[in-house]
Amino acid sequence: MMKKKALAAYIPVTLACLPACSITSAQAQLPAIPSISNWIDYRASDGSFAIRFPGTVQVRPWREGALPATHYLTGTPDEVYSVTVIPLPQSTRGGRSAADVAREFTARSLAVMEPNGVDFDRTEACFSGTPGRRVQASVPVNLHYVARICTTTTAVYRAEVVVSRQRWTTARPRVDAFLESFRPTERVAQR
16 A cells, blocks of 8 residues: 555645644635646746646745756646756766657656556657656546656656546546646757
């Protein structure tokens, strides 16, 4: 069974309300995810990526293992949307290709999630041919996890959504719209 602490890394909106409130009261306090036509166009303050977010974006310092990162998130406890930016210049990758780095970060994400099963894990180029992967998995605590991992010359980006299983069918168009809107604006990694 997945450790709650490990899962907590993927549901930061839920954690923001703990221990002061329960999931039920948090849901009552947070607005529903708006229709896709009402989402905001968001550009990172450093200009490294653009995406359409369904609500106000919180920006937090983050850690990806030993690596510093920045985490952008929004959503509700039932539907969390986030982008994690992990600075990782080509010069620090030990000769690994961008595709290998994307595969490694996908494996890391899945290891933390300890899924019941992986629906798919495939190579999928991000915007402008940026090397990447797309993964979808079911998580033991009644969640679906979907992510797009992209590797540029200076960073690894993980756009991801965690959705409660009961909302999966209605959330699926929003999940796809979110992941498809992700655009790294840096140069494409060549290796």
